[in-house]
Amino acid sequence: MTIPETMRAIAIDEPGGPEVLIPVTEPVPGIGGNDVLVRVMAAGVNRPDVLQRQGLYPVPPDASQLPGLEIAGEVVATGESVSRWSVGDSVMALTHGGGYAEYCRVDEGHCLPVPPKLSLIEAAAVPETFFTVWYNVFMRCRLAEGETFLVHGGSSGIGTTAIQLAKAHGCTVITTAGTNDKCRFCEDLGADKAINYKAGDWQEAVMDYTDGRGVDVLLDMVRGPLHAEEPGQYGAGGPLRDHRLPAGPGGRTQHARRARQAPDDNGFDTAPAKCRGQVPDCRRGP
Numbered sequence: 001m002t003i004p005e006t007m008r009a010i011a012i013d014e015p016g017g018p019e020v021l022i023p024v025t026e027p028v029p030g031i032g033g034n035d036v037l038v039r040v041m042a043a044g045v046n047r048p049d050v051l052q053r054q055g056l057y058p059v060p061p062d063a064s065q066l067p068g069l070e071i072a073g074e075v076v077a078t079g080e081s082v083s084r085w086s087v088g089d090s091v092m093a094l095t096h097g098g099g100y101a102e103y104c105r106v107d108e109g110h111c112l113p114v115p116p117k118l119s120l121i122e123a124a125a126v127p128e129t130f131f132t133v134w135y136n137v138f139m140r141c142r143l144a145e146g147e148t149f150l151v152h153g154g155s156s157g158i159g160t161t162a163i164q165l166a167k168a169h170g171c172t173v174i175t176t177a178g179t180n181d182k183c184r185f186c187e188d189l190g191a192d193k194a195i196n197y198k199a200g201d202w203q204e205a206v207m208d209y210t211d212g213r214g215v216d217v218l219l220d221m222v223r224g225p226l227h228a229e230e231p232g233q234y235g236a237g238g239p240l241r242d243h244r245l246p247a248g249p250g251g252r253t254q255h256a257r258r259a260r261q262a263p264d265d266n267g268f269d270t271a272p273a274k275c276r277g278q279v280p281d282c283r284r285g286p
Helices: 047-053 127-140 157-168 181-191 202-210
Strands: 006-012 021-027 034-043 071-078 090-094 104-107 111-112 150-151 171-176 195-196 217-220 241-247 253-259 281-284
Touching: 034 090, 071 104, 071 127, 090 104, 090 127, 127 157, 127 217, 150 157, 157 171, 157 181, 171 181, 171 202, 181 195, 195 202
Parallel strands: 150 171, 150 217, 171 195
Antiparallel strands: 006 021, 034 071, 034 104, 071 090, 090 111, 217 253, 241 253, 241 281
């Protein structure tokens, strides 16, 4: 297909509400050797997009100033070093910004094939949460079959993804949420135990459910005073691994922690540099 020189996009005119999102005409982005150019069919809407629109999410200097962190669409051009994708492939991708546009440049390693049962609109809602959960919970914390996993905020985008992936890997899943309806939703999604943290002591409930053993891995995107660190909720076995995601409003930090000391961190520093705020810092316990 012929790629135009310009494209329609959505830009942020100034910090504010949805009304500051304006249509603009921009040059179609060029691509590097490891990039693909995707004709965007659908783009996801994520919290960082909203924060960026409000002026609360600084964009890295090397990122597109246009919002949009996840997309789905068709590959229309490939860089000279690209080996996995070909023109015409349907992909869903985590972007380095720029998803709110007709065309978007993406590193080939940040693309996934669109599952046959998903529409492109559905696929556009996958990369942000699935990449984040997979990288933190499985690559960094190494959650394994048969282990017990606790995720706070189970009804959130990250939470619902974490529940499904952990269950698919044969783990026992415990989650917290703020209402009984949200707890039922989490259990319908596959959580073995959902705890309403407003109705009682969630830490005590976790220890009761695990017969005092605690959990192997904790994913916390809530943080703050409610979920102050409590070592008693973790299983025994060694120093905690602390994996911090970007701080949210009010300085709250998202965490993924593992109770047992895992093998060395070989490969942890090779996380995609273009994932903007999605790639967390990695710190070991003492």
